[in-house]
Amino acid sequence: MSNVNRSVAYFVSGAVAAGLLAASAAAQVFPTGANTGYNFIPFGANQTDTMHQVFLSSLFGGSPVRISEVAYASNPGRIGQQVDLDVTIRMGYTNRAPGGLSSNLPDNPVGAMTQVYTVTNRLHTNASTGPDDFDLVFVLSTPFDYNPAQNNLLIEFEVTSRLVNGDCSISTNNAGTESSRAWTSTRFAPGADSTAARTRFVLGPVVGIQIALQGSCPGTMRLSWSGAPAGRPAGIAIAGGTGNFVIPGGPCAGTQTGLNNTLSLLTPPGVFNTGPNGSGSFSGNAGPNACRRFLQMFVVGQGAPPCGASNVIQIQ
Numbered sequence: 102m103s104n105v106n107r108s109v110a111y112f113v114s115g116a117v118a119a120g121l122l123a124a125s126a127a128a129q130v131f132p133t134g135a136n137t138g139y140n141f142i143p144f145g146a147n148q149t150d151t152m153h154q155v156f157l158s159s160l161f162g163g164s165p166v167r168i169s170e171v172a173y174a175s176n177p178g179r180i181g182q183q184v185d186l187d188v189t190i191r192m193g194y195t196n197r198a199p200g201g202l203s204s205n206l207p208d209n210p211v212g213a214m215t216q217v218y219t220v221t222n223r224l225h226t227n228a229s230t231g232p233d234d235f236d237l238v239f240v241l242s243t244p245f246d247y248n249p250a251q252n253n254l255l256i257e258f259e260v261t262s263r264l265v266n267g268d269c270s271i272s273t274n275n276a277g278t279e280s281s282r283a284w285t286s287t288r289f290a291p292g293a294d295s296t297a298a299r300t301r302f303v304l305g306p307v308v309g310i311q312i313a314l315q316g317s318c319p320g321t322m323r324l325s326w327s328g329a330p331a332g333r334p335a336g337i338a339i340a341g342g343t344g345n346f347v348i349p350g351g352p353c354a355g356t357q358t359g360l361n362n363t364l365s366l367l368t369p370p371g372v373f374n375t376g377p378n379g380s381g382s383f384s385g386n387a388g389p390n391a392c393r394r395f396l397q398m399f400v401v402g403q404g405a406p407p408c409g410a411s412n413v414i415q416i417q
Contacts, residue, residue, distance in 0.1 A: 126169065126305030131160050132279035132297050136232030139176040139270040140296060141288065144225070144237070146184045146264040148288035153209050154256045154298060155195055155202055156280045158249035161304070165311045165327075165412075168192065168217075169244040170303035171256070172235035174272040175227040182267020183226045189259040190218040192245040194252035196417070202283035204293045209283065211252055212395075212415040213343055217241040225269060232272040235301040246412050250313045256300075272299045310398055310411035312337075318392040318416045325382035326398055329375040330409065335400040337367040343395055343413055352401045353408035359397055360413065367396070375400060391416050 143150035171190070193214035195202075202209055218241050229236040247254055262269065274280075277295025285291040310329045316322035329335065334352075344361030348354055358364060366372075370383050398411035 126303055128301055128303050130233075130299055130301045131156050132274045132276060132299065133160070134274040134276045134279070136174075136272045136299060137275045138273050139178075140273045140298070141268065141270045142282070142284050142286060143258045143260040144173070144184065144186065144262055144269040144271060145288060146262050146268040148286055149261045150258065150284055150286045150288075151206055152258045152260070152282055152284040153202055153206050154258075154280060154282045154300070155197055155199055155209070156254040156256070156300075157199055157278075158253045160279060161247060161249045161254070163249060165246055165248040165307040165313065166304045167244050167246050167307045168241065168302055169305060170238065170240050172238040172301040173298060174232050174235045175229040175237055176270040176272070177229050177231055177234070179227050179267055179270065180229065181227060182269070183224060183265035184267065184269045185263040185265050186223045186225055187221045187261040188218065188223065188239065189216065190239060190241070191216050191257040192247070193255050193257075195255040196252055198253065199279055199281040199297070200277040200295050202281055202293045204283050204285075204291045206257075206283060206285060210255055210257075211417060214255070214257055215243065215245055217243045217245050224265065227267065227269060232299070237269075237271065246307045246311065248311070248313045248412070248414070250315050251414060252417065273297060274299055310400060310409055312396060312398045312411045312414055314396070314414055314416060316387070318387045319389045320387065321384065322387045322416070323382050323384040324396070325380070326375070326411065327380040329379040329398070329400050330402070331375060331377055331379040333375045333400050333402055334372050335375050335398060336372050337370065338364045338397050338399060339367045339391070340364040340395050348408070353399050356399060356408040356410060358399075358410060360395055387416060393417070
């Protein structure tokens with residue numbers, strides 16, 4: 102990896118440790134408010150929907166978490182009814198607050214969305230006995246590592262639903278302070294409101310190397326890492342986009358990245374040590390040319406093939 106111009110981003114040495122991860126997986130329902138009604142978006146019968154839902158980052162605490170499952174509570178008044186679902190779920194980030202999503206859905210994400218689940222012809226039979234009986238469960242094929250320090254969480258549902266012998270509405274909360282939604286639909290007019298689908302998340306510790314950014318670009322920012330092998334040489338790569346570029350030479354030759362072929366080494370810090378606990382940070386000024394570029398950390402040796410790779414984050 103070659104050096105990148107120092108005007109792209111500049112980080113000077115720091116020593117602030119990243120936060121500790123949760124010890125085990127646990128289920129939590131967001132928004133935290135009680136059921137206030139039921140709604141057919143996005144799972145109602147005989148409709149095709151794309152729904153965006155934003156969740157306030159502070160709901161998830163200050164440390165990265167791994168989302169492995171989401172679930173929804175069907176309307177118990179329709180118990181036994183069935184729909185046939187094609188569902189694709191994506192997760193990512195948004196700088197829009199609850200109540201502030203756009204009905205022009207492409208305006209909502211910040212950076213790329215990650216596909217975490219897809220299934221066709223899933224038969225859902227409503228078995229819910231109440232608004233806290235989350236019977237419609239999606240175990241993510243690709244768990245999503247969410248970093249609350251980076252922005253609010255955005256979930257995208259693309260759903261085609263066919264009638265079998267009923268309809269499907271799910272528990273909602275209409276407070277709009279912690280979560281809200283926007284949608285396009287063949288059954289309902291496109292829109293955005295303060296209603297949120299009450300979502301049960303299964304959250305656990307993030308496994309592997311994680312990096313995070315705090316601050317705004319351009320300006321002073323702090324890049325932190327955690328979960329790295331202790332006392333190993335490492336570097337931060339920067340690129341103009343995401344991809345699957347394979348590093349061709351050097352100590353990380355053969356390592357597949359999450360960046361495209363514009364990848365280069367961020368200097369300073371250049372090559373540095375991961376520290377005695379595998380965590381640490383650098384702080385400094387990110388110039389205008391750094392904004393909206395992508396970062397990924399690579400650690401040489403110890404369980405790496407040949408270098409361990411972190412998550413990919415965008416400078417915002």
